[in-house]
Amino acid sequence: MEDIINKLQALNINEINDDKILDDMYNKLSEVKIYVNEHMRIIESHSHFNHKNLTSLQNVLTNEFQKDIIYRSSRHYDEDRLYMIDFNLVNDPKKPNILGTFSMLGTFDFKKNTRSHYDIKMYKPNSNDKGSFWCSCPDHKFNSTKKSTVCKHITFVVCQVAKVMTRHFFETKHLSEEQTNDLIKKVSKDSAIWKDKLVCRKIKVLNIDSFKEKTKVIDDEDVCPICYDDLGNHNNNNLLTCPKCTNYVHDECMMVWMEKHTRCVYCSDTVWQHYDAVKSGQTINLQ
Incomplete structure (x- = not known):
């Protein structure tokens, strides 16, 4: 302190x-x-x-x-960073009030040699008296009933991803219908925001340069789809490129992503399965 x-x-x-x-x-x-x-x-x-x-x-x-x-909620040390590794829309008649679920990796536990993994449920606006979100973390379990108190995982989704930074949310724990819809657009690959990012090209040969090629200009609004930090805040040397869709991602974030996934965070191509091989110096023929 x-x-x-x-x-x-x-x-x-x-x-x-x-x-x-x-x-x-x-x-x-x-x-x-x-x-x-x-x-x-x-x-x-x-x-x-x-x-x-x-x-x-x-x-x-x-x-x-x-x-x-x-x-x-946790950004100073790599082991304290938060990463969103999945979002799924929910269309379950048995759970009509749930709009979607987020999966997040959090603090690294050195004793267990793994990262904490928490799930967040997002409810339809005003359908849940306790708020727009539920989190599986212990902080939410023991602190969610406290006035104006929100766990760091929900804080990440609301403030870092949705960019909702108002006193009103922390007082009510509810997002408006407009804020909820905007959040879904930002994280759902079915939305128009993602449309231009999912255009893939054909590639015949892979090497380490394929994952470091920089063909796009980074705009002020471009964010990493895993940590939702600005891509422009990092040196280009700390960015990786998907060889198929040519979109950028933070290198450390992609390493965390690949702990749970084998496909691109943008286009879902399997090209990232070859990353470790090309990183060691191999060249992969995809023909």
């Missing part, structure tokens, strides 16, 4: 003038980690997120900073 406070004190943010606000922020440092572009990389999360952190920080940040706030 002392180290984190020192980092906060070292920040040159002119808008922070109120000692009481600073004290309030210190008291909440253990609950949430927030990135504001590259200006604030200070607050770590190990449990749950409370909307009061959002409120206190908004009081001391400029409007320009507020527009670019990206809430993250």
Whole structure:
């Protein structure tokens, strides 16, 4: 905690003038980690997120900073990062209120040599009194009844993927119908957002350069489909390319993805099955 406070004190943010606000922020440092572009990389999360952190920080940040706030539950260390490895729409007459399910990999457990794996259910707007989401993690089980408290996995889906960063969600735990539909569009490969990303080309030979070829310009809105961080925030050397659909993904994210999948996160092609072979120097003939 002392180290984190020192980092906060070292920040040159002119808008922070109120000692009481600073004290309030210190008291909440253990609950949430927030990135504001590259200006604030200070607050770590190990449990749950409370909307009061959002409120206190908004009081001391400029409007320009507020527009670019990206809430993250665990991003400082690789083993604490969150990865969305699956989303499925649900059309089950026996479960009419469930719209879809997310699967997430979280903190790496060194004792078990594996990552934690949690599932999230997304409900139709206002169909569940307890909120729009249910998570299988222990934090949700023990803290979901607390007012304005949301587990870090749901926080990731709402703030990082859906980009919904409002006090209203943390007070009500509900997304609006419009916010719910926008979230589905962002994660469902049936949506128009994904249409241009699923155009595949024919390839005859694979080598390591096939996975490092950069043929597309990265736009400001391009995000990694696994961690939902901006692709442009990373050096191009830290990006991999699908040889078939030519879309980019963070290299570390793709390694986590391949712990559970053998197909491309974008186009579902099996070309990634050859990645380890070409990484070791082999050339694969696909004819």
